[in-house]
Amino acid sequence: MTENAFEHGEVDKIIESHSHEKSALIAVLQEIENSYGYLPAWTLRQVSEKLEVPLIQVYGVASFYDAFHLTPRGKHLIRVCLGTACYLRGSTRVLEALERELGIKDGETTPDLEFSIQSVRCLGACALAPVTIIDERYFDKMTPTKINSVLKRVQRKNEKS
């Protein structure tokens, strides 16, 4: 994401909507993450300046919480649940199969910015174990052998739209 005046204005608007409250730091970062898909470095500097919170604290919060990312992420976010119920029913095998298929590791993004893989610790959908969520869609009782067809389905939908 390149930096320009328009985008600076967007971030300012978010900060203003929280009345420049220091305690709204997490909420502000959540909104920036929602708009950009991650937290570009310049947004952290801008938040620090405008909220008058030291940059180290902004960075501390941004790197502490799992909801924030400091690098761009793919168009499709694949979340593999590694909660206990999913783990017992073989979710690591699903994760490994995905990593093999896409050639990236957990937490990484494919070079063409199509897919990101992120493991999560429990989505609270244990009855669907092992569960994988691609974008907002839940895939229940996943197995390594289902990966291929699921990925193809996502890509096909992508081509159509």
Place this chain on the structure above:
Amino acid sequence: MKKVRTHQELVALRNSLLENRDPNKPCVRVCISTGCRARGSLDVLQAFRDEVTKQGSGTDVDVKQTGCHGFCERGPVVVIGPKEIFYQGVKPSDVPEVVSKILHNWEVVDRLLYVNPATHQKVLCETEVPFYKMQTRRILANNGRIDPTSILDYIAVGGYQALAKAITAMSGENIIDTVEKSGLRGLGGGGFPTGRKWRSCREAKGNLKFVIGNGDEGDPGAFSDRSLMEANPHSILEGMIIGAYAIGVNQGYLYVRTEYPLALKHLQIAIDQAKECGFLGKGILGSKFDLDIKIIRGGGAFVCGESSALVASIEGKVGEPRAKYIHTVEQGLWNKPTNLNNVKTWACVPLIINNGADWYAKIGTAKCKGTAIFSLVGKVNNTGLIEVPMGTPLKQIIYDIGGGILEDKKFKAVQTGGPSGGCIPEELLDLPVDFDKLTEAGSMMGSGGMIVMDEATCMVDVARYFLDFLQYESCGKCAPCREGVKRMLEIVTNITAGRAKKEDLELLQELAEMVKDFSLCGLGRTSPNTVLSTLKYFRDEYQTHVKDKKCSAGICKDLIEYSILEDKCTGCGACLKLCPQQAIQGEPKNPHTIDPSKCIRCGVCRDACPFEAIMVN
């Protein structure tokens, strides 16, 4: 919506709602909570809406969205009132037939009924399904009955009556006395007496105080808070409003996991509606009491379920706990007295005010009253959300409600309390579950996750799993947890990889005791529980890993090898095609073989084999 200004107005509103509703009119209730939604219940709901207009007048059958019924295993779940016919696994294509049969003398669609696996008989009503029959639903009673996005639905089942009673007829002291007498204890897992906490906060010095609802259910394998927030958000709000009134608080916060988008949405709708009706905001129900409740979306950190870390997170800081010699009830959020309770605890409050302390304390054990909610998951037949009286034996939960172990395998252990809990072995299956008994057994109640493990589960691997979780989630503030858990993980990983030495088990035990004694917060102090309990109850498994370099459950990758049984393999080639490593060779129609040097033990071949010819040694 007009503001409700008095108790009488609320009663009148409820009566008019009930008068306008025909109790004999068919009402289709479709679960739209996360579990059923993932299996397509939104399409089912739409199909019902369309079909009712198409086949009938559009008004002769009501269609309603509801929260979680609990039996997530069988979703999408649809219940048809007032006959309470229970349909499971409903697809949009089933809908025309269901609607047509309702309109024609209430005929039943047989194939959608639940079959009791024990008797092989079809079951008509929800209450006859063994999964529900053995439960006592109090907190979850209205889940699956009301539309979570409709405050009128909540009012129709008696909602906000407890608030009206509290505000018009009870003093703060009265309310706290009642809650104390009921024996209610914190259902987030700690089990601290709720009334005592409220009293301390009420008596704490200062005018500015806060109440917080903790919906940051981070324990893997637990989803009771999610279900409640999604299905009955008003019950949580009502409890919080009563608590705030009793303690003397004008600002509340609901801290909810960012991983729960539907819960966040339903709670926000509930807050907006409650404000519109005058249950929140200025001059609640015509009194002088003001309260505002704001939702805070969590940042995805497990440690924020701990009260002082949660408070730091609301303040916009990194979620690090602090030492507990300063109590949150005296100095919590922004150093002001703060009363924090789990959302389930808050939801109990209206029940206690409405029915009285004695009613609440009527069930349960000597020191733990009322009910407990568990997410029954793992290798069990009936996965779902259950509510049982405190003191119900584990065996009854797993076998009678849970329907026993998947694929009739042998039970090995049950893990409760998430990463803070421990593993309970078969010999303790008669244990009546409550806060104290679980702690005595080396586990804890926690967020109510109950994860059933079968013979194909490696207990050393389970310990490794939780340590891996904990070292990732440790906030890093105190050394015992930050370093101790990491070193424990190293040792256990070595054990699962067959690299451990005999003395490593003693070192592991010593480290675990150290972390337990010296960590700063509750989560740190309970973090070694899985290690300690597995070392205590499943030591032989550790020893097999260390001495014989074997994993009898066939889980630890470095200690197992895949092979093909010659007499079972038909040479169909299913495994050969799918093997990601090209480690399988063989001619069609001849037994295949696996090259162990290429095999990465991913198990794809075993999934693919229709003849059970793949063996794990």
